Amino acid sequence: MSEEKRTAVIVPTYNEIENLPSLIEQLLALDLGLMPIVVDDNSPDGTGQLADELALTHEEISVIHRASKLGLGTAYIAGFRHAFEQEVDYIVTMDADFSHNPRYIPSMLRAMDHCDVVIGSRYVPGGDTRYCTWTRKMLSRGANAIAKMMLGLHAHDCTAGFRCYRREVLQAIPLDQIFSSGYSFLIEMIYKCQELGFRIGEEPIIFENRQRGSSKISKVEIAKAMYTVFRLRWGGLPWDAWIAAYRKQAGREG
Numbered sequence: 001m002s003e004e005k006r007t008a009v010i011v012p013t014y015n016e017i018e019n020l021p022s023l024i025e026q027l028l029a030l031d032l033g034l035m036p037i038v039v040d041d042n043s044p045d046g047t048g049q050l051a052d053e054l055a056l057t058h059e060e061i062s063v064i065h066r067a068s069k070l071g072l073g074t075a076y077i078a079g080f081r082h083a084f085e086q087e088v089d090y091i092v093t094m095d096a097d098f099s100h101n102p103r104y105i106p107s108m109l110r111a112m113d114h115c116d117v118v119i120g121s122r123y124v125p126g127g128d129t130r131y132c133t134w135t136r137k138m139l140s141r142g143a144n145a146i147a148k149m150m151l152g153l154h155a156h157d158c159t160a161g162f163r164c165y166r167r168e169v170l171q172a173i174p175l176d177q178i179f180s181s182g183y184s185f186l187i188e189m190i191y192k193c194q195e196l197g198f199r200i201g202e203e204p205i206i207f208e209n210r211q212r213g214s215s216k217i218s219k220v221e222i223a224k225a226m227y228t229v230f231r232l233r234w235g236g237l238p239w240d241a242w243i244a245a246y247r248k249q250a251g252r253e254g
């Protein structure tokens with residue numbers, strides 16, 4: 001039964017002080033024994049301190065503090081490594097902003113009975129988006145279409161950050177070789193999951209655009225996502241070596 005599984009929920013945060021307390025409250029109220037792992041990048045609005053305060057009264061909450069805004073992908077990886085130490089069975093990832101509503105977690109966990117990865121998906125029957133601008137909708141649809149076409153991905157929602165992975169899936173993927181540090185991490189991960197032959201399922205969710213705080217996705221992130229797709233498709237291009245050398249010289253992890 002899914003309910004008996006130990007499940008971590010990784011919540012990356014950057015300036016989510018208005019959302020985090022109610023999100024944590026709703027996660028714990030599900031009564032599934034969820035273990036939230038907040039990964040905060042020194043949010044100027046004090047989200048990190050607030051997370052520490054929540055952790056004082058709820059021992060199931062962990063907080064990882066990083067020195068500065070280091071990107072969504074690496075935040076997930078920091079959370080994954082912590083979850084491995086907690087020896088969980090399942091690892092859920094979700095935004096802090098309620099676009100990914102905790103009410104979908106039970107159906108996602110049930111779907112894990114016959115899947116290795118479950119995506120909380122906007123683009124399967126029953127799924128939808130609400131309160132999104134048309135540019136945001138086009139961006140998401142466009143990124144998905146390109147990723148699917150170029151990489152042959154079977155999932156309908158390849159850019160969704162609302163996912164549940166079996167721990168073994170994440171341990172099978174060499175996380176230190178993941179190229180993407182930001183949002184394109186999501187595309188790279190689902191590509192790796194498909195390449196390794198894991199069973200990927202999709203559960204419908206209604207994605208509601210955030211009501212509080214602001215989105216952190218930027219034009220640079222969008223460009224990087226496109227580059228990630230090209231790189232995964234035609235890996236080993238000469239500039240990979242150049243980028244690796246550049247990063248080493250700049251002292252960046254990537």
Ligand SMILES: Nc1nc2c(ncn2[C@@H]2O[C@H](COP(=O)(O)OP(=O)(O)O)[C@@H](O)[C@H]2O)c(=O)[nH]1
Nearest residue numbers: 012013014039041071072075095096215216217
């Ligand atoms: N720790 C960390 N969290 C981030 C970073 N960038 C975004 N986030 C968080 O990741 C989640 C997704 O970002 P969001 O702004 O909602 O992106 P959107 O849903 O694509 O508009 C939110 O919970 C953000 O607070 C980052 O660099 N570091």
Ligand SMILES: [Mg+2]
Nearest residue numbers: 095097099210
């Ligand atoms: Mg969001």
